[in-house]
Amino acid sequence: MFVKTVEFVVSAYREDDFPQALHGEVCFVGRSNVGKSTLLNVLFNRRLAKVSKRPGKTRSINFYKVNNRYYFVDLPGYGYAEVSKSERVHWKNLIETYFENRNDQIKLSVLLIDCRLSPQENDKMFVEWSQYYRVPVLVVLSKVDKLGHQEISRKIEVVRQELGTDVIAYSAITKRGVSDIIEKINRCLV
Ligand SMILES: Nc1nc2c(ncn2[C@@H]2O[C@H](COP(=O)(O)OP(=O)(O)OP(=O)(O)O)[C@@H](O)[C@H]2O)c(=O)[nH]1
């Protein structure tokens, strides 16, 4: 397993809370409830990141130190309608601030998209930011245990066309795609 040690470092609510840079970081983004924190726990092989059935669980930027060398960064989910508008704006600003501040540190951003939904404006915007900052993006189609084979293939094609990126089909339940995600992260962190 490529994660040998992992420790939670900080929940950042503003730029001042961001920890000192290490040797690179991988961030996990996507709308609320898509499964970002769950994927981190799968990669850590531990229940460290908080997961919830209710969207909007992760409200701060959570930094996890991996192998004493890298940060894996759990970003708050965007686009969740039931929190107040001001809170949504705060999350968006926080994610933007993170990206502007750390783009030279970010070796890969992992964008999760729920396989039952289509890419949203925020997903597209995120891909554009990443391209602007020349940060590689890996799109992960999450929760594919919820769909049949044909639907998954069709969805992969739709997302690939709409976002113009590589797509990995993934499930935390069946563990499909996990080794491909690990391989991609490994390649980006050398
Ligand atoms: N069926 C299925 N459920 C999943 C999968 N991954 C996550 N979930 C469930 O989806 C819900 C949300 O997961 P989280 O990991 O908390 O999602 P998140 O993206 O971190 O959400 P926020 O913190 O609100 O942004 C939880 O009930 C998880 O158990 C998956 O691959 N398949």
Ligand SMILES: [Mg+2]
């Ligand atoms: Mg979360």
